[in-house]
């Protein structure tokens with residue numbers, strides 16, 4: 085899905101101009117948000133920080149290449165709603181899974197942009213920070229759910245040696261080349277699974293054709309969303325390239341999870 089995946093352009097001071105103080109505009113809903121964040125953080129490593137950027141008097145936080153805005157009091161219901169989705173999606177992972185993936189921070193922001201380009205999420209590998217844009221509702225709830233997993237894949241990919249001998253490239257049809265259309269690619273997502281549309285074997289979305297890592301992230305994300313997983317597996321019956329990619333990602337997850345993410349895990353998740 086639409087995302088921009090940082091490769092190290094950003095610096096550690098990227099939050100220096102933001103207001104994350106505990107200003108109280110709506111105490112009840114902020115309490116609920118904090119309770120959600122407490123529950124979410126319990127799933128991750130104890131050193132992983134969770135924040136949302138908030139200010140009752142917003143000004144854009146402009147960093148070198150990253151732009152976003154703080155949540156204002158009127159945004160809190162939407163942030164809370166986003167966190168309910170986020171909480172549900174990360175509950176799909178096995179116990180302990182997030183404790184050893186090297187993630188330092190997750191930050192929820194509004195109107196996230198990389199330069200002038202909107203992003204639903206991004207991962208900055210140099211600071212081990214994941215950003216999620218709670219205000220980006222393009223593609224509806226399904227796209228938001230999918231994007232949680234998509235971004236988590238980037239963390240996994242940077243932490244583990246998922247494709248050491250570049251086997252992935254050999255899975256594609258001969259002569260296929262990823263487009264590498266810059267570092268950002270905007271997808272116009274629709275409400276249904278119809279945004280699965282590429283006409284080339286082995287791809288679940290157009291965005292998957294941008295790079296091997298984005299391709300892997302898209303297959304990974306689809307595995308965690310029941311409707312998308314069912315459709316992807318249905319396609320894979322007639323698409324051997326896609327079938328092999330699903331097998332590749334499942335094997336990688338089996339390896340990094342000490343066999344916990346196995347076939348019975350997938351069966352249980354998507355039954």
Ligand SMILES: [Zn+2]
Nearest residue numbers: 087089298301
């Ligand atoms: Zn991505």
